Amino acid sequence: MLEISNLSHTYGSGPSAHTALGGIDLSVAEGELVCIVGPSGCGKSTLLRSVAGLITPTGGRILLKGVPVNQTPDDLAVVFQDYSRSLFPWMSVADNVSLPLRRRGQDKRQRRESAMDALEQVGLADAAAKYPWQLSGGMQQRVSIARALAYRPSLLLMDEPFGSVDAQTREDLEDLTLRVRGHHNMTILLITHDIDESVYVGDRVVVLSKSPGGIAGDLRVGLPGPRDQITTREHPEFVRLRAEVGRLVRGMRSHPAAAS
Amino acid sequence: MISSVAGSRVLCGALGVAGLLAAAELAGRAGLVDPAVLPLASTILARTVELATDGEFLADVAATMQAWALGLLLTVAVTVPAGLALGSLPRVEAAVRPLIEFLRPIPSVALIPLAILLFPDRLDMKIAVIFYASCWPVLINTMYGLLEVDPVAKETLRSFGFGPLAVLWRVSLPSTAPFIATGVRLAAGVALILAISAELIGGGSSGIGTYVVEAGSSFDGLEYILAATVWAGMLGIVTNSLFIGAERRLFRWHTARAEGAR
Numbered sequence: 356m357l358e359i360s361n362l363s364h365t366y367g368s369g370p371s372a373h374t375a376l377g378g379i380d381l382s383v384a385e386g387e388l389v390c391i392v393g394p395s396g397c398g399k400s401t402l403l404r405s406v407a408g409l410i411t412p413t414g415g416r417i418l419l420k421g422v423p424v425n426q427t428p429d430d431l432a433v434v435f436q437d438y439s440r441s442l443f444p445w446m447s448v449a450d451n452v453s454l455p456l457r458r459r460g461q462d463k464r465q466r467r468e469s470a471m472d473a474l475e476q477v478g479l480a481d482a483a484a485k486y487p488w489q490l491s492g493g494m495q496q497r498v499s500i501a502r503a504l505a506y507r508p509s510l511l512l513m514d515e516p517f518g519s520v521d522a523q524t525r526e527d528l529e530d531l532t533l534r535v536r537g538h539h540n541m542t543i544l545l546i547t548h549d550i551d552e553s554v555y556v557g558d559r560v561v562v563l564s565k566s567p568g569g570i571a572g573d574l575r576v577g578l579p580g581p582r583d584q585i586t587t588r589e590h591p592e593f594v595r596l597r598a599e600v601g602r603l604v605r606g607m608r609s610h611p612a613a614a615s
Numbered sequence: 616m617i618s619s620v621a622g623s624r625v626l627c628g629a630l631g632v633a634g635l636l637a638a639a640e641l642a643g644r645a646g647l648v649d650p651a652v653l654p655l656a657s658t659i660l661a662r663t664v665e666l667a668t669d670g671e672f673l674a675d676v677a678a679t680m681q682a683w684a685l686g687l688l689l690t691v692a693v694t695v696p697a698g699l700a701l702g703s704l705p706r707v708e709a710a711v712r713p714l715i716e717f718l719r720p721i722p723s724v725a726l727i728p729l730a731i732l733l734f735p736d737r738l739d740m741k742i743a744v745i746f747y748a749s750c751w752p753v754l755i756n757t758m759y760g761l762l763e764v765d766p767v768a769k770e771t772l773r774s775f776g777f778g779p780l781a782v783l784w785r786v787s788l789p790s791t792a793p794f795i796a797t798g799v800r801l802a803a804g805v806a807l808i809l810a811i812s813a814e815l816i817g818g819g820s821s822g823i824g825t826y827v828v829e830a831g832s833s834f835d836g837l838e839y840i841l842a843a844t845v846w847a848g849m850l851g852i853v854t855n856s857l858f859i860g861a862e863r864r865l866f867r868w869h870t871a872r873a874e875g876a877r
Contacts, residue, residue, distance in 0.1 A: 407774050409773060409774060427774055427776045428776070429776050431774070435767055435770070440765045440767035440768055441771045443768060443786065443789070444871075445868045454775075454785070455772075455777075458776050458777065486871075488868065506775065512774075
């Protein structure tokens with residue numbers, strides 16, 4: 356589905372140049388939910404922006420369904436952390452969700468239906484006529500998620516999607532993400548700095564090391580589903596994984612017992 | 616709450632105007648000011664009301680407002696696209712910037728004699744002068760507004776595969792619209808000043824400025840000159856508040872979001 360090989364990116368040139376990514380190899384299978392976790396400044400966002408085609412990486416190659424990513428791929432949507440800046444305040448919630456569908460060549464009625472359908476999935480059908488700034492932060496981020504869902508991307512990129520909401524809303528949005536991924540056969544790349552979140556949400560956790568970003572670890576999450584905020588988080592495997600990811604994020608060597 | 620604050624502001628303003636008028640009236644009646652130099656406030660007000668039924672004067676007002684509206688329309692039609700182009704193309708902006716910085720400080724009134732030579736038709740002349748003066752606030756606000764467009768908003772649309780023109784049309788233009796509207800409101804005030812100035816200097820057959828020039832040659836002209844001036848001031852206030860009202864209605868999202876962020 357997604358093949359990243361030897362991806363590197365350097366901002367600027369000369370003595371002030373900063374290498375954000377130093378050669379990343381990553382392969383994501385179709386339908387997988389991969390969490391990218393790492394300390395701040397490890398190039399997580401650079402990785403996501405390269406995959407989204409928003410920046411052109413200085414080295415390496417990204418293949419999406421076998422096609423090199425040169426500009427923004429058609430079959431991809433991004434949920435940004437900053438929902439209040441990512442949603443358009445001059446448009447109603449329904450118009451925000453249906454706008455990208457113009458790229459899908461849908462007529463007005465189809466766009467409206469798809470938008471209502473997606474809003475229904477995130478539990479915001481009642482808010483369709485409202486404006487984003489009339490909603491709470493958590494609801495606004497659900498609108499962004501609905502906008503991405505309505506677009507039916509085969510790859511969904513989420514850049515610290517729950518970083519700006521309170522803890523309770525964060526758990527709700529994590530569960531929402533797990534629920535909606537089942538509706539479509541979406542592949543999800545979720546970037547976070549929250550170790551618990553990466554283990555709770557992901558099928559796989561990829562840990563990036565600090566600058567220049569490289570892959571410090573790639574762990575498969577073998578937790579029994581469906582996941583639950585209480586029972587999953589007290590599962591021994593969850594506890595083991597979060598400790599393992601925590602060590603990797605801090606740049607410590609992998610625990611011998613976990614390596615086997 | 617907000618409406619009561621606004622209400623008390625209007626009340627304070629009205630009291631201020633009434634106080635000034637009363638003081639002027641008293642000064643005149645007490646003999647402190649010679650009515651030949653400054654007519655009584657009550658006389659000016661009476662003349663102002665009288666002008667409302669003067670068909671000839673109303674035709675002059677219509678002529679001024681026609682030039683004002685056409686000039687403003689031309690300004691918006693030309694300057695908003697120009698501002699969007701300059702704001703989106705940094706190289707072109709860099710090339711044009713010195714020219715703008717040279718032209719902008721030239722007092723528009725000083726260009727009226729030149730405009731008279733270039734445009735034999737008086738209406739064309741007025742529109743040209745209005746355009747020159749009122750294009751700057753619209754141009755500068757459009758360019759400034761474009762700089763303020765949130766990069767995250769633009770990236771959002773780009774990430775869905777929209778091209779640069781679609782991003783300009785669907786994100787940059789709506790985000791910039793409140794700034795453009797403020798520029799147009801400032802331009803509307805400047806346009807009225809220039810319309811009347813062009814009439815004062817350029818003459819012609821109709822307009823508030825023309826009326827003032829002609830009134831100056833009559834016996835009780837001063838009273839009518841001042842009454843016409845009051846009319847010009849009121850037209851300015853009315854058009855300005857119409858623009859403010861329209862901005863509030865159209866760009867509720869802009870103010871609502873700014874308040875939410877605080």
